[in-house]
Amino acid sequence: MIALSKENVVSYLREHVPSFILKDPVSVSQIGDGDLGQDVEGDGYCNYIFRLSDGERSIIVKQTAEVLRRREALTVDPIRSRYEYEIMEIRSKIVPRYVPRLYYGDFENNIIIMEDVSNLKLIRFQMNKNHYYPHLARHMAHYLAATHFYTSEFYMDTDDYRRQIAHFMNASMRDTMEGPVFLRMFGADDYDPKCGPEFRDYCEAIRHDDNLQFQRYKLRHLFMSKSETLIHGDFHTSNIFADDNNMKVIDMEYPLSAPFSYDMGFMIANIITQICSAAFRPYDSEAARRKYITYLLSVIKALYNYYIEFFFKYWDKDAKLEYKITHGYKESLALDILRECFGFAACYNFARVCGYMDTAEFDFIEDNKKRTKAKFMSVDIDKILFENWSSYDNIDQALDDIISVIRKRSRKNII
Numbered sequence: 001m002i003a004l005s006k007e008n009v010v011s012y013l014r015e016h017v018p019s020f021i022l023k024d025p026v027s028v029s030q031i032g033d034g035d036l037g038q039d040v041e042g043d044g045y046c047n048y049i050f051r052l053s054d055g056e057r058s059i060i061v062k063q064t065a066e067v068l069r070r071r072e073a074l075t076v077d078p079i080r081s082r083y084e085y086e087i088m089e090i091r092s093k094i095v096p097r098y099v100p101r102l103y104y105g106d107f108e109n110n111i112i113i114m115e116d117v118s119n120l121k122l123i124r125f126q127m128n129k130n131h132y133y134p135h136l137a138r139h140m141a142h143y144l145a146a147t148h149f150y151t152s153e154f155y156m157d158t159d160d161y162r163r164q165i166a167h168f169m170n171a172s173m174r175d176t177m178e179g180p181v182f183l184r185m186f187g188a189d190d191y192d193p194k195c196g197p198e199f200r201d202y203c204e205a206i207r208h209d210d211n212l213q214f215q216r217y218k219l220r221h222l223f224m225s226k227s228e229t230l231i232h233g234d235f236h237t238s239n240i241f242a243d244d245n246n247m248k249v250i251d252m253e254y255p256l257s258a259p260f261s262y263d264m265g266f267m268i269a270n271i272i273t274q275i276c277s278a279a280f281r282p283y284d285s286e287a288a289r290r291k292y293i294t295y296l297l298s299v300i301k302a303l304y305n306y307y308i309e310f311f312f313k314y315w316d317k318d319a320k321l322e323y324k325i326t327h328g329y330k331e332s333l334a335l336d337i338l339r340e341c342f343g344f345a346a347c348y349n350f351a352r353v354c355g356y357m358d359t360a361e362f363d364f365i366e367d368n369k370k371r372t373k374a375k376f377m378s379v380d381i382d383k384i385l386f387e388n389w390s391s392y393d394n395i396d397q398a399l400d401d402i403i404s405v406i407r408k409r410s411r412k413n414i415i
Helices: 009-016 080-094 123-128 136-149 158-167 171-178 193-208 210-225 261-278 286-318 329-354 368-391 395-410
Strands: 027-030 048-053 058-063 102-106 111-115 229-231 240-242 247-249 256-258
Touching: 009 048, 009 058, 080 102, 080 111, 080 136, 080 171, 123 240, 123 261, 136 229, 136 240, 136 247, 136 261, 136 286, 171 210, 193 210, 193 329, 193 368, 210 329, 210 368, 261 286, 261 329, 261 368, 261 395, 286 329, 286 395, 329 368, 329 395, 368 395
Parallel strands: none
Antiparallel strands: 027 048, 048 058, 058 111, 102 111, 229 256, 240 247
C-alpha cells in the first residue's frame, strides 16, 4: 500500500490521474499542519489530507489510514474511505451544490481525490469570530432533509433500502459513536482538568444520575435500532465550509443507518457550545453579545423549521402512496424528529464538553475562569435537555429551556 506524503503526493497524482493537469511548480500543504490557517483547513484529526495547487487550480487528496493521524493509540477500519466515496456519489446526485466534486477513488490505497473548497471557510472558526451567516440554517436543513428523505424507505424501493442499509453497516465507525457519544466522554474517559474538581464532580453527578443515565441509554438504543436513513454521522461546524451564500459539506466517512434526527442533534450541540462560548468570550459591547447569542438561537429554530419544511416538500412530491394517505403520519414523524434531535444534542454535547478533548469554541476563551463558566453553562443545558427532550411539543419549548440556563448561568442580562 502506498503511504502518501508531501514528497510523493504529486507523483502519485500524475501517475494515477494524468488527465488532471497541475502546472509546475505545484505547492503541497498538509491539512492540520497550519499551512493554510485553521479557519480554512481544519485539523486533519483522523486522516492524511493534502492540498495541491499550481496557483490556478487546486485539489484535495485524502488518504484514510487504519491508525488515526492525531490519536495513534486508536485504529479504525480504513474501508471508511470507500464508504465515503460511495456516499459522496449518492449525495452529489441528490444535492450537488453542497457536495465537493469527486475526481478519483483508489480503494486499494484508500485514497480519494476531490474538489478543494477552501475558497470557503470553516464555519466553526468564523462563528468564534462572531460571523453571521444569513442562509446557513436553510442550507444545512436543505442538505439534511434531501439526503435523508431520498435515502429512506419512505422513497426507496424497500428491498433496495434493505440492501443499502446492509452495505453501509460501517460497524467500526458506528462503534465510535455508540460508546463515546452515549456512554463515555468523547475521546477519553477523563474530565477536563483545566476546569478543576468542582466541574469534574458536577459532570460525574450528572453522568451517574439514575434518570439521566436512563435517558442516555434510551437515546443510545434509538440510535442503534431506528434505521430510518443514511445519516452524515459527523455533521458539525468543522465539517462545513461556507460563505454568506454557499455551503459545502465534507468528511462523509460515517454513513450508516440511524434516525433522521441524529445529524440535526449533532449540529444543535455545536450551536449550543457556540452560545455558551459567546456568553463569556470578549465582545466590544454587551449589546453585540446579546445580538450574537440571539442569532445563534435563531439558527437552531430555523434549522429545525426549514428541515421539516424541506422534508415534507419531498414527502408530498415523492413519498410512497401508502405513507402519504396514512392520516397523522407526517405530524407524528415531525414530533419524533423534534424531540429526538434535542436528546441527541444533549448526548453529544455532554460527551464532548466534559472531557479534555480540544473544543475550539471554549478554547477560544483565554481566561480559564470564564472558560470553565462557559462549560458549566453548556453542561447545564445538556442536563435540562436530558430531562425534558421526550416531552417537547414544539421548538419554542426546547429553546425556552436553553434560554433559562443562559440567564441562570450568565448572571447578566445577555438574553
